[in-house]
Amino acid sequence: MQEATKAPPVAYYDYIIIGGGTAGCPLAATLSQNFRVLLLERGGSPYGNQNITNLATFTDTLKDTSPTSPAQSFVSEDGVVNTRARVLGGGTCFNAGFxxxxxxxxxxxxxxxxxxxxxxxxxxxxxxxxxxxx
Missing domain, CATH: 1.20.5 (Single alpha-helices involved in coiled-coils or other helix-helix interfaces)
Structure with missing residues (x-):
């Protein structure tokens, strides 16, 4: 895993997957067994992020929707204001029900x-x- 700004200027892949959520990560893992795969995720890595790994700070993570946060505010098609993950692994990092x-x-x-x-x-x-x- 690396920041996009540190990637080589030219690289070739068999598959490019946009989004490292609950579908993108397993798909990338499966395809990478036989192909060159690039997985692009707009968020960062959840590993080492105290706001994700520490249950005591879970609500703080959901409330922080700043550009560097692993959480992102959105409004559903039905007009419901909610928070979704902006991090590798997607919403499974914020596995909770409301x-x-x-x-x-x-x-x-x-x-x-x-x-x-x-x-x-x-x-x-x-x-x-x-x-x-x-």
Whole structure:
């Protein structure tokens, strides 16, 4: 692994993979067994980054969306503000789940029953995160 600015000015590859996420890394590893592969990742390496390897600083990593951070803010097609990984290995470096309530306007636009959606929130919150059938 090396910074792009330190790469040779001319190099030849059988495959160039854009993005070192959960699909790009395994694909590059598999192809590199028989071919010359260049994997391009806009982020850095997660190794040695305390904000990724130390669970105590995990939320700090998600909040820091500066240009040098391994996290990047984005807005989904549905208008949900979120954070995604900008680091080799992709989102598996930020492997966590988040529970939020949908905006009532979104529920309406999605054509869902708001009363049913609200009752489902109550059910999940009473279960303390453990999904079981009674």
């Amino acid at each position: 529970y939020t309530h949908a905006d009532p306007e979104f529920v309406q636009k999605a054509g869902l029953d708001l009363d049913l959606v609200n009752r489902s929130y109550e059910w999940v919150e009473k279960s303390d995160g453990v999904l079981s059938q009674n």
